[in-house]
Amino acid sequence: MSSDRTKKTKPADHPGTLIAESIKALGSGFATTAKHLLRRPVTEQYPEQKRVLPERSRARIVLTRDPDGRERCVACYLCSAVCPVSCISMQSTGGEGGRRVAAWFRINFSRCIYCGLCEEACPTSAIQLTPDFENCRQDILEMVFEKDDLLVDHGGRDDRYCFYRHAGIATDTAGKGEHVNEQPPVDAKSNLP
Amino acid sequence: MLAWITGLIVLLVKLVVVLVALLLTAAYLVWAERKLLARLQVRLGPNRAGKFGLLQPIADMIKLLTKEDLVPESADRVIFLLAPAVVSVTALLMFAVVPFGTDITLFGRRVPLIISDINVALLLVFAFSSLGVYGVALGGWASNSKFALIGGIRGAAQMISYELPLGLSLVPVVMLARSFSLVDIVNAQNSYPFILVQPLAFAIFVISAMAESKRIPFDLPEAENELGAGFHTEYSGMRFGLFFLGEYVHMQVLGALVAVFFLGGWRGPWLPGPLWLFVKIIAVALVMIWIRGTLPRLRYDQLMAICWKVLVPAALINIILTGFVMLI
């Protein structure tokens, strides 16, 4: 009865072989599904059975600290500028030793699309996305995370990286790269190695 | 008078039992379909409400009953509200003529295990299945939505086309049983089920029956990936539930009819009659679910070509052959 379907593509075939072929095709289809019936379902029972996500999967954002335990974020606004949905806002202020810190730092997770651009833009590796995706609230305003909610007390990925050891810092006693054990800062305007 | 009243009571009891059994089976058929389909697709299916998701139908029912019953603003109100009832009522009524066992004796009275044994039972089944078209066509039209209208038109065309092979495929059965009554047809299969002598009629009947109940290879009226939900796109709450119920009751009725016409009805060794019929209905339904899990949807021209160019001629040839064999 299903010979009709193949008739158009192969007009030269004998109807008998056509019928035999289509019955074979149907049979193989039914055999395939019947075999699937015996297989173990691949479903993961989510809340009971949580799969370990890859390290680099992108979800809840944290602000990390450098190896000395100080906040890494220097309130440079780069993450805020790059964020496609403009969900990061902050206020920079001068901190101890002439370095800048964020007076307040706020991420609105109800708008964040977890694109990871902020992490890429951050010069100090402060802002990082973690694999923790179970981050939802009944009240949408609770999705706005303040600096205290964001700060963690570890270095996240790259936990030995310290921005100031690379970039240097100007203090009252010496300029950038002039302290003990410091290299002169990279001249961004020169293309020499 | 007393006999009349007891007769009425017996009839009412039978009606209630059959109705409850049909609705319960429909609910659990939905569960079985979701479960089996899931396993065919290497999924788990519903498993949250109760053990193995066994309470899922009840949860669904509560959800459907408590949902808002929306009527689109530009819909044709009365027809819109009545159409779902047509679908489920015609499906339920078809079961009135299906025999589910031999006569039993209760309190010295012979009680036939059938709601109504009329001598045109087979035609009654067709009459109600052709009335079911109204629910689909009018429901689709009254919604006043493009998707629903296309679904309704497709449904009407498909269902009246497939009624023809459906009816013609049963002519040989009637010829063999020499009666339209389903009781007589079951009795005629005393020694062997008709599927052994009428395999072609069986194939045609099953295919057209699936098209009548709009199940998957033939689910063009509700093709969800082109028409939203087809003729019941605009329905919500329990009115959608009635369409759904109608579909699953229809599935059981078709299972029962396949059993009655080709598999010997309630006849079978060891088990009592109603149980055999139940087993056969469930078997047919499971095969339908398997088919749903395997075959893709047909294109519209294929649907019509299969009906008019394959099934109808095959059914006609089958009638002629059967008549020829019966004469010699």
Next chain:
Amino acid sequence: MSVYAILFYAIAVFILASTAIAVTRRHLVHAAVFLALSFFGSAMLFYLLGAPLLAMLEVIVYVGAIMVLFLFVIMMVEVKGKDSGVLTRGQQAAAALLGIVYVAAAVMLVRAAAAGGNAALQAAVAEPAVFGEYLFRQHWLSIEIASFLLLIALMGVLHLGRDIRRRQTGKENAS
């Protein structure tokens, strides 16, 4: 009045009412639905009068197939109900004339029946086999003629359909 008579009159009222609504509806789909209801009523009447086979055939053929086809066409072409009459003056006159003839015939029949005394309704049941045998023994010629007519109609439709398609493809080739 017996139960049968009560049922008879109830169904008759149902048929008359739905037919009357059907012919007065402006909206074609509503008219078709009420006409289907009236056919269904006639089927019930047939069943009551002891012709279950006819009743079922009425439902299958008229309600289940013909009215569905009507509905189908109405839904496809979406005819808006016109405010002025659908029929022309000449058609109206012809319809009125035929209506008068029907009413006259009905009145005459009722009078003739009344003259012969009030015969009680007989709840006879015609078995499908008996009915078929009667039909094919006594009226085989009319059946053959009717089926021949249908065959001719079928062929005519086929011919017309083919003709249109050929004309269309011809036009495509020409342009």
